[in-house]
Every structure is written in C-alpha cells, then in structure tokens.
Amino acid sequence: MHTEPTATGSLQVAGIDLLLRRRSMIWFAVGMGVYALVVIALYPTFKDDSGLDAFASNSETMAALFGISGSLTSPVGWLNANIYSNFLPLIVLLVTIGYGGACLAGQNEDGTLGPVVASPLSRRTIAVQKFVAMTLLAIPVCVITALCVVVGRNFELTVDYGALAGTTVALVLLGMVFGGLAMAVGAATGSRGAAVGITSAVAAAAYLLNSLAPVVHWLHPARFASPFFYAIGDNQLEDGLPLAWAGILLGLAAATLLATLAAFTRLDVD
Template sequence: MWPEILRESLRDARRGWLWWAIGLVLYVLLILAFYPSIKSDPSVNEIMHKLPASLRVLFGEDLTTPAGYVGGRLFSLMPILLSVFAGLTGAALIAGEEARGHLEFPLAQPVSRRALLAGRTLALLILLLGLGFVLFLGTWAAGQVFQAPLPAARVLETAALHTLGAWVFGALALGVGAATGRAGVASAVGAGLGIGLVVLHTLSGQVAALRDLAWLNPWKEALGGSPLLHPVSVTPLLVCLLVGVAFALIAAPFFQNRDVGR
C-alpha cells in the first residue's frame, strides 16, 4: 500500500512544490544576472577581504570567478532556503495532515502506520531531490547565459550536497511530527536546526571547539569543501541519506503506538 500513499503524497504536494521550484529558478536567475557586471572588477574581492572571518567562511573571498561567485552568492544561502522547505514539508506530511484532520482516512484503510510513514518519508525525499534537480539545471543553464560557465558534474554534485543536507532536517521534522503530532514543533526543530548549523559553520573558523566538531555538521562539505572546484566524495552524500532514514526509523515506533488526532 505504500506506493499508493507515495503517489497521493506527491499529488497533494505538487502545487506547493511547483511554487518553490519557480521561486528557486527566479532566485538563481537574479543572482547570476549580476555576475557579468562584477567579474572584471577587482575591488569586489578587496571588499570581501575586509569582511569578518565568519562571513568570509560563508561567502568566500573571490567573487570574480564563476565558481567563487556561484558558491559565494548563490549556494552559500541554499542551506537556509532548503532547510525551510524541508522542515515545513516534512512537518506537513504527517503532523500537518493530522492537525487538519486528514490523517484519519488513510489510517482507516488497510494500511499499517509504518507503511504510511514509509510512503510519506519517500515522498519527502523525492520532493527534495526534484527541487535539487531544479537547482542544478537552473544554475548550470543560467551560468551558460550569464558568462559564468561551470562543469555540469560540479554543479550537480554541489546541488546534491545541499539537497541531501536539507534531507537530514526534513526527515528530522517528519520524524518529530510523526512522533508528537505537533506540526509547529516539528517544523521549528527541522528548519531551525538546519539554519542554526549554518550559523555554527560560519563561526567554526574562529571557534576552535566548533572547528573540532565540524565533522558532525551536515553542511560542512557543502559550504566548506569547495564542491564547485573539486569532485565530491560519495561518503557525505551517503551519510546524509542514511541519517535521514535513521530519523524516520526512530520515529516509527512512536508513531505506531500513539493516539493519532488526540
């Protein structure tokens, strides 16, 4: 029965996803459209060198090259946007449906709660991967148009790092929502932690304790590994994928045993 739940979840979420995809493409076009006007201006990098170290960690120090500009101006903010999308969507798939009274009907069907959770979890992953593909395609195509060409493989791997990083927090939100039935709490935990870890990443260059724990941050490779310049290892992608799956598995017994709608 979970394939049916998957199709239903994707169908219900398609309109909201489409608006997010359109907004993401427009944002990419807006950012990339400014690159031709600054790519030959060395004063831009001089300004970046004067910024605090925490901001240089996030935005980089070279905005005159395609990789430096796209990484510093576009992908540096993607963890925040994708965390918001993942947190809101993950919370809505079970806890949000429960709050609106829409979860009682599927639970009344001959389908287990674990199957329902599995279908909604897979739907979240597909929605995020779809948004990540839009990010990849929009960034690569706009780069060709606005004089910031980048290898398709590097853009795809960078988009994958950001997408699967957001998957961790979306799965967390879905798991918290399934375990508690509280959509507001779930979205706050998922999106809030995703954004909070971006802030911690920017501070890691100045705080030794944070630097030592940077390997625990899902955004480490996406924001600090220069994926637009260097090939991405499959390890961080696989780790993020499995961590998200683990959150759903941990939530399963709580969702199985609690009274839904109360």
C-alpha cells in the same frame, strides 16, 4: 480480504501528497530558477570588481555568515555566495521541513491522518511513502537551479558539471536529513509547531556552526557535527561531493526515517 501493499510497492499516499503540494513545488522551483538566472546574468558585471573580494577578506566573520569564502568574483565563489551556500539550502529546507512537520503531526492535528491510518496500509508503509514524497518535493528546486547554472556558460560563468551534479545531490540529501528530523519530531510529539520549530532551530544552529567554523578557530573541529559541512561546506561546488560525505548524509537521513518509524507506531492518531 485486503492485501497490504509494501513500502516500495504502491505509492498512493506519496502520490496524493505530491498532488496536493504540486503548486507550491512548482512555484518554489520556478521562483528559485528565476532568482538563479538573475544572479548568473549579473556575474559579468561583478566578476572584475576587486571591491567584493576586499569586502570578503576584510570582514571574514560577516562574509562567513553568508557562506562566502575565497574569491567572491570567481564563478564558484559567486555561486556559493549568492545561491549554494545560503539561499538554495534555505529554500530546500523550507520545502522539506514544512512538509515534514505537516505530513504526520499536522495531518493528525487537522484530523486528516485518521482515515489514512485506518486504510489497509501499515504505519510503516505510510511513513516511508511520506518520506519518499518529501524527497521528491526537494528535487525540482535543486535540479532547476542546476540547469540554470548550466545556462551560465553564456554569461562567462562556468563550473565543473560533475561537481555541480554532486552538489545538487548533496542538497537533496540535506533536505532529507532535516525534513526527516521534522517528521520524527512531529511523530514523537504530535505537534506540527514543535516539529517545525525544533527542526528549524537545529538547522539554524548547524548552519551557523558550518559557516563560522572556518573563521572561529575553536569551532573548526566542530564543523564535522554539521550536516551542512557534508553538503556544501567542504567546497563541493568546486571539488565535487566525496562519496564518504554523501554516505554520511544518507546515513543521517536513514536515521531520521528509522526514528520516524519508531515514533509513528506510538503516535495516538485521532
């Protein structure tokens, strides 16, 4: 007789998925680290360039699309404009949405989910373990980038380390929210394409909402509807991550997990 492992016990499903994706996880982290180091090394060259701040002030809407707000030549402004308000969230979502769409719907389409479901593990346990794997996939790229920023003190670029740690946590939570949404859509539709496509569209709309709300007056109240606001849109890299914002992101991630569990129980696995 088999004894079913609990969701928090044996993590063989998560371990296998992490093993299969270890190369992409490493390369995303290394690539983002190299990019961050280049951005940081360039800061001393541009920190006294008043033209950059003039561009941001004269083209507010265009600057907002890239997450630029305030002084572009300050350490926080430079990091936000080149890493934390745009490129790093994009990489995190590429990792989590890609995995979220593939781990249930994608494997079902490939015919590899059936043996997993036929194992002694319940569907609830499988879904939870895959959610854990998705979270772990997002951590290296965020942590490596943060460590590169710490190195930035050698290039006249310093930030509050507490705020940096909070922003790093917020980006992992952001990845969990949208990766979890991809899992839920995939479990509900059985289609990897639908999971990735729908979630990417929602993420793009949420990004635009957060970016344009500061400069489009009638959109300003709607910024609270975007998960990006709670992760990077409220000056977290300078002021830190409020516990309330972290709680909202965690609650949204938990909601996507619950939706995944509900949909996965009804998914017709081949």
